[in-house]
Amino acid sequence: MNRTLRSLAAHVLPPALTLIGALLFWEFWVQWRDIAIIVVPPPSAVLERFLDDPDFFRRHGGWTLYEATLGLLLGSSFALALAVAMAHSRLTERALFPLAIIIKVTPIVAVAPVLVIMFGFGTTPKILVAALLSFFPMLVNAMTGFRDVNPGALEFMRSLRASPWQLFWKLRLPSALPYLFAALKITYPLALIGAVVAEWFTGDRGLGLVIFVANANLDTPTLFAAVGVLALTGVTLNVLLYLTERRLLFWHETIRTIR
Amino acid sequence: MANVRYHVSLRNLTHVFQDSRRALTALADVALEAVWGQFLTVIGPSGCGKSTLLRIIGGLLRPSEGEVLIDGAAPVESQRRRDIGFVFQDPALLPWRTVLSNVRLPLEIDHGARARTAPSPEELLELTGLADFHSYYPHELSGGMQQRVAIARALAFDPSLLLMDEPFGALDEITRSAMRYELLRIWSAGGGAPSGAEGQPTRRPHKTVVFVTHSIPEAIALSDRVVVLSPRPGAVRAAIDIELPRPRTQEMERTAPFLDYADQLRNLLKEAPA
Ligand SMILES: Nc1ncnc2c1ncn2[C@@H]1O[C@H](COP(=O)(O)OP(=O)(O)O)[C@@H](O)[C@H]1O
Numbered sequence: 001m002n003r004t005l006r007s008l009a010a011h012v013l014p015p016a017l018t019l020i021g022a023l024l025f026w027e028f029w030v031q032w033r034d035i036a037i038i039v040v041p042p043p044s045a046v047l048e049r050f051l052d053d054p055d056f057f058r059r060h061g062g063w064t065l066y067e068a069t070l071g072l073l074l075g076s077s078f079a080l081a082l083a084v085a086m087a088h089s090r091l092t093e094r095a096l097f098p099l100a101i102i103i104k105v106t107p108i109v110a111v112a113p114v115l116v117i118m119f120g121f122g123t124t125p126k127i128l129v130a131a132l133l134s135f136f137p138m139l140v141n142a143m144t145g146f147r148d149v150n151p152g153a154l155e156f157m158r159s160l161r162a163s164p165w166q167l168f169w170k171l172r173l174p175s176a177l178p179y180l181f182a183a184l185k186i187t188y189p190l191a192l193i194g195a196v197v198a199e200w201f202t203g204d205r206g207l208g209l210v211i212f213v214a215n216a217n218l219d220t221p222t223l224f225a226a227v228g229v230l231a232l233t234g235v236t237l238n239v240l241l242y243l244t245e246r247r248l249l250f251w252h253e254t255i256r257t258i259r
Numbered sequence: 260m261a262n263v264r265y266h267v268s269l270r271n272l273t274h275v276f277q278d279s280r281r282a283l284t285a286l287a288d289v290a291l292e293a294v295w296g297q298f299l300t301v302i303g304p305s306g307c308g309k310s311t312l313l314r315i316i317g318g319l320l321r322p323s324e325g326e327v328l329i330d331g332a333a334p335v336e337s338q339r340r341r342d343i344g345f346v347f348q349d350p351a352l353l354p355w356r357t358v359l360s361n362v363r364l365p366l367e368i369d370h371g372a373r374a375r376t377a378p379s380p381e382e383l384l385e386l387t388g389l390a391d392f393h394s395y396y397p398h399e400l401s402g403g404m405q406q407r408v409a410i411a412r413a414l415a416f417d418p419s420l421l422l423m424d425e426p427f428g429a430l431d432e433i434t435r436s437a438m439r440y441e442l443l444r445i446w447s448a449g450g451g452a453p454s455g456a457e458g459q460p461t462r463r464p465h466k467t468v469v470f471v472t473h474s475i476p477e478a479i480a481l482s483d484r485v486v487v488l489s490p491r492p493g494a495v496r497a498a499i500d501i502e503l504p505r506p507r508t509q510e511m512e513r514t515a516p517f518l519d520y521a522d523q524l525r526n527l528l529k530e531a532p533a
């Protein structure tokens with residue numbers, strides 16, 4: 001118990017102190033140079049705005065998180081299905097990978113308005129943008145993961161005449177888990193960005209809308225508070241992913257060595 | 260079943276690895292036989308085709324030419340009947356599974372195949388000296404212990420043929436020589452194939468083992484018969500029967516007959532390539 005507390009302190013304290021230091025510096029700098037609030041608001045004003053109506057941020061943040069999560073699930077499911085197909089056949093890989101590249105290189109800012117035209121102003125285009133952004137990193141990592149199987153274990157499964165189905169569930173998928181987690185740490189924040197960008201274009205709710213409206217009204221405290229909530233959500237998700245990963249991948253050397 | 264003279268019989272076996280640019284002959288006209296219950300060791304320098312030979316016997320690789328009979332039929336038949344167990348140099352345990360769960364893996368792959376007489380995974384752990392470690396994960400075990408798990412796993416279906424590819428090759432010398440006698444103990448404890456008439460529960464005393472190594476003392480200590488392969492392409496250079504009494508002990512390794520066999524094998528391995 002004492003040890004976990006100490007290790008928690010060792011991991012949380014340094015970044016927390018850095019953050020507090022930066023905020024304090026920012027606060028004093030704004031006060032000292034007497035910078036107008038519409039240019040840069042002091043952290044105190046941002047915090048005040050947040051505490052003024054936390055429910056407002058919770059509601060909009062909740063929508064954004066919801067869209068990002070559904071998008072992530074959708075994009076990851078497609079990526080996983082495709083990666084399985086590609087890991088099993090070079091022909092599928094050759095046929096489909098260029099398509100995946102096209103999805104990757106198309107700027108999302110260009111795609112978002114098109115999706116809005118196609119799917120209207122509801123949640124669908126936001127989920128789709130989040131899905132598009134999370135698709136490619138998951139695909140590439142999953143493909144690598146499904147192929148990075150201990151050859152000895154593969155040979156042993158073959159000697160047992162394991163079916164492709166058994167091979168996948170008992171060997172390929174668990175072997176790929178470290179890669180899938182690495183992908184999630186990239187794609188979850190990306191899905192959040194995707195949802196915000198889509199809301200920005202056509203939202204009736206969500207943090208993207210909040211940022212858009214606050215920006216138009218030169219309401220910098222609201223704008224910064226929304227950005228802060230977004231950042232905090234991203235950090236929380238990463239911490240949750242990290243903790244899950246440590247529980248699930250206790251056997252993997254990357255996890256074992258950091259203890 | 261179990262009524263052919265040889266458990267394993269290879270004739271005119273040649274294997275060529277062919278890719279688009281070149282052909283590599285790994286085995287050239289190999290012939291060998293193992294009778295039921297025999298401990299047969301194949302010894303030869305690195306790259307002479309020992310692993311290739313074992314994979315062919317186990318039905319993991321089809322030879323380019325020649326005849327392979329396991330129990331009088333193609334290797335896949337034995338493989339289908341779950342009558343072949345494999346131990347490779349890399350134990351290749353699944354790191355996310357406990358020791359017990361690793362030993363259970365074969366039974367998960369094929370629920371129906373475990374013979375009624377086959378020992379349970381728990382009994383196999385007992386046999387291999389792992390009973391206290393059943394809930395450990397592979398990364399918590401030494402190399403020698405991991406290899407014991409691999410042996411237990413290979414025995415899950417109680418196969419009558421055990422194929423072992425340098426299973427102790429990655430261990431330190433002390434663990435390695437101890438594991439020899441552990442393996443012999445396990446081999447003596449586990450039964451072989453059923454023999455005699457239908458319905459008669461007599462069992463041959465031992466499993467047939469085809470063991471691959473490049474260690475001379477290991478080959479002598481373990482085997483009834485040692486087959487020496489020449490450097491690549493592998494061909495049988497000689498076969499020696501080891502007529503040391505059983506049970507074999509570590510002390511025998513210093514006796515004159517043992518050292519004579521060692522000299523004999525060393526000379527055979529040293530001879531200039533044909
Ligand atoms: N899958 C393969 N494709 C091409 N060449 C191979 C393959 N497997 C083995 N070889 C070659 O065949 C020869 C014999 O290999 P191997 O049976 O592993 O030897 P050993 O086990 O005696 O060290 C080596 O030269 C090796 O490079």
Ligand SMILES: [Mg+2]
Nearest residue numbers: 309310311424
């Ligand atoms: Mg080898």
